[in-house]
Amino acid sequence: MAELTKSWTRYRLARADSKRASMQISGTWRLIARVFLPFAAGYYLSYLFRTINALIASHLSSDTGLGTADLGLLTSVYFLVFAAAQIPVGILLDRFGPRRVQSALLLLAAGGAGLFAVSTGFGPLLIARAMIGLGVAAALTAGLKSIILWFPRERVALLNGYMIMLGSLGAVTATAPVEYLLAWMEWRQLFEILAAATGATAILIYVVVPERGIVPSTRRATLGSVFGDRRFWRIAPLSATCVGSAVLPHIWCRVWDSRTVRIRA
Numbered sequence: 001m002a003e004l005t006k007s008w009t010r011y012r013l014a015r016a017d018s019k020r021a022s023m024q025i026s027g028t029w030r031l032i033a034r035v036f037l038p039f040a041a042g043y044y045l046s047y048l049f050r051t052i053n054a055l056i057a058s059h060l061s062s063d064t065g066l067g068t069a070d071l072g073l074l075t076s077v078y079f080l081v082f083a084a085a086q087i088p089v090g091i092l093l094d095r096f097g098p099r100r101v102q103s104a105l106l107l108l109a110a111g112g113a114g115l116f117a118v119s120t121g122f123g124p125l126l127i128a129r130a131m132i133g134l135g136v137a138a139a140l141t142a143g144l145k146s147i148i149l150w151f152p153r154e155r156v157a158l159l160n161g162y163m164i165m166l167g168s169l170g171a172v173t174a175t176a177p178v179e180y181l182l183a184w185m186e187w188r189q190l191f192e193i194l195a196a197a198t199g200a201t202a203i204l205i206y207v208v209v210p211e212r213g214i215v216p217s218t219r220r221a222t223l224g225s226v227f228g229d230r231r232f233w234r235i236a237p238l239s240a241t242c243v244g245s246a247v248l249p250h251i252w253c254r255v256w257d258s259r260t261v262r263i264r265a
Contacts, residue, residue: 028151035150036159038205039098039143040166042106045198046139047170049109049132050078052194055178056187060125063187070122074129081133087226089138098142098149099209106202109135113195117188135198140167149212 053060053075060066066074092101112131119125140163147159181190226232 031150034208034210035146036143036163038201038209039102039139039146040163041201042102042136042205043139043143043163043167044170044173045106045109045194045201046136047167048174048194049113049136049170051171051174052178053078053129055174055182056190059182059187064120064122064125066122066125074122074125077126077130078133081130082137085134085137086141090141090226093138093141093145097212098138098145099205099211102138102142103202103206105135105138106198106205107135110195110199110202111135113191113198117191117195140164143167146209146212 053071057071060074061071089101089105109132112128112133112135115131116125116128119128143163144160147156147163151159178190
């Protein structure tokens with residue numbers, strides 16, 4: 001009788017452990033669907049906007065009469081605004097959380113994409129491109145912040161890698177897939193679709209992502225506090241060197257490749 005009781009107890013404990021593990025797995029997948037994937041979609045769009053100008057440059061030039069210098073400034077203003085916004089965006093993320101900041105900024109990016117689709121002159125195109133750059137400035141950092149807030153510490157590194165991988169697919173999309181789309185639709189129609197997709201992602205993040213309480217810091221977040229933090233100066237030079245050197249191939253690779261292909265042809 002005692003053995004039977006022990007066996008029954010072990011069975012109940014094993015069943016409880018199995019049920020608990022199943023609930024944990026189910027909860028993890030819910031978080032991936034409600035938190036990780038919406039922010040990954042925002043980062044994907046950010047990467048797509050970053051690289052798409054290389055594909056539409058010839059269409060822009062023929063449609064609007066822009067020269068090489070104009071196209072270069074049109075592309076670079078995205079990076080200038082994007083870079084200038086990073087520290088303010090970080091402070092906003094700490095104060096208001098990734099859900100509200102990312103959804104608001106993506107709405108701005110959607111407006112910029114819509115303006116880009118209907119613009120005919122250099123000025124409006126430049127403003128639209130700057131709006132897009134500002135609108136996606138939080139795409140990566142908001143995603144990484146959401147992972148920190150919602151997922152266990154031992155999963156952070158893995159999910160950060162997945163976030164960057166899925167976002168990088170945006171750059172892949174801005175190659176043959178976009179070129180295929182441009183074969184049967186105008187670049188303006190493509191940007192209308194991107195504007196709608198970006199707006200839908202902003203709404204998705206605001207509606208689907210649950211709010212997570214941000215513990216208020218005892219120290220007010222200011223630019224001075226950021227630049228005065230020793231940890232910033234330990235990381236910033238290395239990060240600037242790595243990221244800056246990674247940008248260099250994007251400057252000349254496409255020009256070199258197009259000239260090489262032309263010569264071979």
